[in-house]
Amino acid sequence: MNRILLTEDDSRVAAFIKKGLEENLYLAHVAGNGADALLEAASSDYDAIILDVMLPDMDGFDVCTLLRRRGITTPVIMLSALNSPEEKIRGLQCGADDYLSKPFLFEELLARIHAQLRRIEFNRGVTDMQRYAGIEINMAEQCAYRNGNDLQLSPREFKLLTFLVRNREKALSRAQIAQSVWDIHFSSNTNVVDVYINYLRRKLDKDYAHPLIHTIKGRGYMLKQKEHEPAS
Incomplete structure (x- = not known):
């Protein structure tokens, strides 16, 4: 089944998103910082990565850049309270597939995850x-x-x-x-x-x-x- 790597250092936000994902039949693993996210993404197969921009050790832009440099093509959805056009452009330029500003409706996050998974599955010849x-x-x-x-x-x-x-x-x-x-x-x-x-x-x-x-x-x-x- 679809496995999601959630990178979020706020434990309350992480617990909320993880619970919602699991209620919608996703398997969710939480990484609390950028280094752990990079290690997880390299060592396990995930279908999508939800990546917060504000992390304690490095920002999400740097994490996303490193993911792509290491050949990890998993879809990345960035989450951030930074919602200026310049920040969104920066996120997409560093390799993110989507950028969602905080606060957000959980249903919108689900829709964006589903859209990324459908795109990947379409490319693999897998349908709904x-x-x-x-x-x-x-x-x-x-x-x-x-x-x-x-x-x-x-x-x-x-x-x-x-x-x-x-x-x-x-x-x-x-x-x-x-x-x-x-x-x-x-x-x-x-x-x-x-x-x-x-x-x-x-x-x-x-x-x-x-x-x-x-x-x-x-x-x-x-x-x-x-x-x-x-x-x-």
């Missing part, structure tokens, strides 16, 4: 409607169907199915699934991945002769249709 083997996932409306039947998934089940569809026909380890769907490091002491795979199987496969979710012994799970099944 994911289809595979009779499954249809409507990303905009956050709903999923199999052969036209509403699966009525919970938010976490929806995240899991989307991840499986986007990585279809690949063996996925429990660690990969946990990291991408829950943003946690998998531990052998937890069975959360297996539990949610079973939840999803009951909704996705229970009324069909040919299941789509397969257990790969010793490795994890795979979403794949049988070779003799018609492709959708």
